[in-house]
Amino acid sequence: RPPTPSSSAQRIRAELDGVGGRTHLVAWFVPRGEWVYRLVFTWPQAYPAYARVMERMTADVRFEEPASLRVARARALLVPGVAGPLRELGHALRRWGLPADAVEPLASAVRLAPTQVDTRVDLARAYFESGQVEAGCHSAAEARVYGPSDTGALEAGVRCALAQGDTAGALLRLEEARRVDPRDARLRAAEGALKAAVEAPGPAPQRR
Structure with a gap:
């Protein structure tokens, strides 16, 4: 509902x-x-x-599925077993806040077109956003294999490190992504926020 x-x-x-x-x-x-x-x-x-x-x-307000998601569902039904429509459906589901539902079509799209890095990155994000950290990190690592210089694959590695609580490791991966695309404003902002988090002093010890 x-x-x-x-x-x-x-x-x-x-x-x-x-x-x-x-x-x-x-x-x-x-x-x-x-x-x-x-x-x-x-x-x-x-x-x-x-x-x-x-x-x-x-x-009485209800939020129905957007037209883009309904179209993606229809395309996946009209041409079953094709990577493109499955990827579009998974992407639309994840963006609409249904990451767990997005996993199946994205995983199917990966099996059908294993070299498509963007699909692997989307699958990793769907796993992370649905709380499946181990599966997300596995997908992120595979995306990096197929796209070692792809900023999306590198960013998926950043998400993996953050999901595991490794802020310093996430910063190293983000710096690597920035070297690949130094003009990406979003990556630059994320790097600044992570650096601030890493350099922030921890809570002062309490006296007993």
Whole structure:
């Protein structure tokens, strides 16, 4: 069943003063895979009954599958046993927040087209995002074999190290990826964040 805002979202309440009087605001931020949906409701303080209307509206909200995911499902059904549509389906499922469901089509796509590094990287991410660290690290290592200079494969190795709690090892792998593509802004930002985490002082020892 698709999630409702009340079951999976962060809610923010605020009161805003303006020329026409005070306005109530409620904002919902609903994470769904790689996206965050934002629902914002406002009503004037002079009409407090609107709050109940807003509550009924949010209770009825459902998040259906996007058209891109429905199309990917249809393509995989129309041409079964073909790597491309399976990879597209797995990618769409993972991005929509269903990494466990993405594993099977991505693993099938890897078996059908083992040299496709991007598919192996997507499979590793699906494993990591569904909590299957060992399988994810195995897929990341295989992606590195097929794409030793591929930044996606190198980044999968970074995710493996982080999932294992090895921040220093993750930084070494990320620095390697940066050498391959020094202009990648995303890798540069991740490297800066990891360096800050590694160099941050630990908690001071407590006196007894």
